[in-house]
Amino acid sequence: MIRIFIADDHVMFAEGVESLLVGEPDFLLTGKAGTAADTLKHVRLNPPDVLLLDINLPDQSGMEVCKILREEQPDLKILVLSMFSEESYITAMLGLGAQGYLLKNTGKVELCNAIRTLVTGKTYFCQEVTDVVMRGLMHSRTASTSKENPKISRREKEVLRLIVEEKTTQEIASELFISEKTVESHRAALLAKLGVRNTAGLVKSALQLKLLEGE
Amino acid sequence: MQKSPDRQTFLGCLRPLLFVWLLICCGSATRLHAQAEFEQRLTLDQIQALMNEGIFQPDLRKQALAWYHWAIYDETQTGITDSAFQYLAKSMDKFGKAKDSLGYYRAGMELADRLADRGFSDEAIRMHQAALGYFQRSNNLYLETHTLARLSKIYLANGNADLALIAKRKFVDKNKVLKDSVLEVKLLMDEAMQSFYQKKYSNARYTASRALRLAEQCNYTYLANDARTAIGRFCVLEGDFKTAIFFLKKAEAEAQRANEPQRHDIYHYLSKAYAALDSIPLAYEYGLRYGELTDTLLKREKEMTLQRLALQFDTRQKRAQIQSLEQEKRAVESRAQGHRLTAAALAVALFAVSLAMFFIIRDYRHRLHTDRVIASQNEELNKRIIRELEDSLQIETMRSMLAGQEGERRRIAQDLHDSVGGMLAATRIQVESVLAKYAQLNDNADLIKVKTLLDDTVSETRNIARNMQPGALMEFGLAKAVQDLTSRIYGESAPNITFEHFGDTRDLDQTVALNSYRIIQELIQNSLKYAKSKEILVQITRTEGQLALLVEDDGIGYDPDTVRKGMGTDNIANRIQFLRGELNIQTAPGKGVSTLVTIPLEHQGKP
Known part of the structure; x- marks a missing residue:
């Protein structure tokens, strides 16, 4: 028997989910709650195997609930059921230890699948969530491999060129019609992008990577 | 009487x-006091005063109470319940935060009644039962009886006669102990409405007049006016317009005397009655008043008054400051002119008297010159102060405009995401559950179409809400929100978009973060719309005391001399000016656009 608890403040939605689950012989619904406080109370009192958790709860965020229960009940499987399809929410929930993430347009087959998969100790995400996470990974890959081929803005290139020409910050600022502070912030971005610590390093990698050619 | x-x-x-x-x-x-707090009817001024106190003290309970009264007031006046839902929910929220259970359930009861009116009887029953539990636990016989009465009414409307009867018996028993006349008046009114719905108009009239008598005996002006209005309404429908006008006019006068809010229903039926009697001017006048009360535009204006009041106060202070400076300037000017006159007179007189006085005159002239220099310097200084004040006044106005716009967006986005989105998701899952129950429906093309349509509607609603108010911004900060924004741009024809950020942006002031987000959003939009670019680079760099936003594309660019306005640049410029930032655009035809916005951070919070 898989014991399931539903945390969602939309009563109609929670009832809908319930009606999808009741027909399954191996599922047992242990309860429903519409607030974070009620969810914590019930789950502590009568721990289920799987918690279906909404992020948008009225009193406290579902993220908070996830964090607390992850520490208190390491065996509990948490399946997020949310309207949010943004990468930030998905990665945050996964970072807090949720094992599954479904969007609220899910269907019966997927929902049952997800619950059964989680119980075996694996993770489950719906297609759209997988796509979002994959795109995010591709983005971050380009960012981490940027050392050999850094993406430098035209403005940074100008600043870099003037740095290589041994101009001072003040001279660069007056030449480009920007403030000294802005020159400094370009410099800071360049240091971070090229992974160097000072002006000498900037000049060195500018020449090594031939950043200023093809102008 | x-x-x-x-x-x-x-x-x-x-x-x-x-x-x-x-x-x-x-x-x-204390319980009696709490009761009075909820049952008296406040005027708009009183509600505003209460809200003001609640905000400035700050006292969550007072705010909650103000929202509660605002809901009742608004509804009585306009007959529109939509806002009442929102206000009551806010009231419950605030009561909850103030840890005032009595207030929480009290507001809940009102909300539940309105939910029931809209057909959400399950929700309403659940809320009433929660309230009932609390009142029983806290031995509040009065509210327990009231809740039972309301529950019975909802059960009856819901078609659940058995439960209705049980609840009714319970509250009749309780009321034998309580002997509450308010409840009795309300009961009579319910009965009257029921007869009315069964089209037994004379019964309805009789019962309502019993309610009126009882209310008058107990001195409940508000309830008495309810009864008068109802009688007026029944009379209008029966065709007895003269009697109707008598009761309605009386209700109007009494409401005015007791300082109660104006009531849309009185005007509505008065207008009808006069129209039927061919008193067109009077009918028109009352029709106008009815229109004024129910006009949503005016209503919004009322909502803004509080905010505007605060703003006006600031503005007036600044104006006074400017005026006093101008006066000072004028005083200095006239003094200088006086000096000049004296100088001329003296010069003529002294020139005639003696050459020996020449040095004294020269000395005096010299001193006069210094005076004039000082005067003109003062004038310059004052002018500058005035300019600065005017400047900050402008920013203040802009701030309130932007804040209003953002507040509106946030409200709409939240409503869209939480309530519309939530309900759509609920509908979607209910369809899903029907499909699961009846396997033979799974191949029904019409149903599949409904499902697909629902899916599209859900995701479209989500998109609109997200564009209006990025939830991630408040939750995770500027960088994550922009990351979400850029990662949504993908596909065959979309440009390759790179986002990089340096320095921590999570502790930024919320106004700075939100406006920065909007600036970046607008710049990316422009690039996507006009630039025909293959690459877009978005970069946020936070160094000490400065935030730099950069959006750069490799598109067609433009001639900065010919293209200046439009393209949402006004909006961007406003936001930048508001943040006291600087805008720097580099572009030329065929050379792409590079837009750099720098925002100083030491000013934040006190522009």
Whole structure:
């Protein structure tokens, strides 16, 4: 028997989910709650195997609930059921230890699948969530491999060129019609992008990577 | 039945005394006090004062109470319940945060009644039962009885006669102990409405007049006016317009005397009655008043008054400052002119008298010159102060405009995401559950179409809400929100978009973060719309005391001399000016656009 608890403040939605689950012989619904406080109370009192958790709860965020229960009940499987399809929410929930993430347009087959998969100790995400996470990974890959081929803005290139020409910050600022502070912030971005610590390093990698050619 | 005015004022003076006496003597005095707080009808000014106190003290309970009264007031006046839902929910929220269970459930009862009216009887019953539980636990016989009465009504409307009967028996029993006349009046009114719905108009009229008599005996002006209005309405429908006008006019006068909010229903039926009697000017006048009360545009204006009041206060202070400076400037000018006149007179006189005085005159002239220099310097200084004040006044106005716009967006986005989105998701899952129950429906093309349509609607709603108010911004900060924004741009024809950020942006002031987000959003939009670029680079760099936003594309660019306005640049410029930032655009035809916005951070919070 898989014991399931539903945390969602939309009563109609929670009832809908319930009606999808009741027909399954191996599922047992242990309860429903519409607030974070009620969810914590019930789950502590009568721990289920799987918690279906909404992020948008009225009193406290579902993220908070996830964090607390992850520490208190390491065996509990948490399946997020949310309207949010943004990468930030998905990665945050996964970072807090949720094992599954479904969007609220899910269907019966997927929902049952997800619950059964989680119980075996694996993770489950719906297609759209997988796509979002994959795109995010591709983005971050380009960012981490940027050392050999850094993406430098035209403005940074100008600043870099003037740095290589041994101009001072003040001279660069007056030449480009920007403030000294802005020159400094370009410099800071360049240091971070090229992974160097000072002006000498900037000049060195500018020449090594031939950043200023093809102008 | 009419009391003489003297007796009224006498009673009016006595009432507070009685109240104090009750407070001292009676153990349950606080409960009585709490009851009065909810049952009296406040005027708009009183509500605003309450809200003001609640905000400035700050006192969550007072705010909650103000929202509660605002809901009731608004609804009585306009007959539109939509806002009442929102306000009551806010009231519950605030009561909850203030840890005031009584207020929480009290507001909940009102909300539940309105939910029931809209057909959400399950929700309403659940809320009433929660309230009932609390009132039973806290031995609040009065509210327990009231809740039972309401529950019975909802059960009856819901078609659940058995439960309705049980609840009704319970509350009749309780009311034998309580003997509450408010409840009795309300019961009579319910009965009257029921007869009315069954089209037994004369029964309805009779019951309503019983309610009126009882309410008058107990001095409940508000309830009495309810009864009068109802009688007026029944009379209009029966065709007895003269009697209708008598009762309605009386209700209008009484409401005015008791300082109660104006009521849309009185005007509505008065207008109808006069129209039927061919008194067109009067019908028109009342029709106008009805229109004024129910006009949503005016209503929004009322909503803004509080905010505007605060702003006006600031503005007036600044104006006064400017005026006093201008006066000072004028005083200095006239003094300088006086000096000049004296100088001329002296010069003529002294020139005639003696050459020996020449040095003295020169000395005096010299001093005069210094005076004039000082005067003109002062003038310059004052002018600058005035300019600065005017500048900050402008920013203040802009700030309130932007804040209003953002507030509106946030409200709409939240409503879209939480309530519309939530309901759509609920609908979607209900369809899903029907499909699961009846396997033969799974191949039904129409149903599949409905499902697909629902899916599209859900994701479209989500998109709109997200564009209006990025939830991630408040939750995770600027960088994550922009990351979400850029990662949504993908596909065959979309440009390759790179986002990089340096320095921590999570502790930024919310206004800075939100406006920065909007600036970046607008710049990316422009690039996507006009630039035909293959690459877009978005970069946020935070260094000490400065935030730099950069959006750069490799598109077609433009000639900065010919293209200046439009393209949402006004909006961007406004936001930048508001943040006291600087805008720097580099572009030329065929050379792409590079837009750099720098925002100083030491000014934040005190522009």
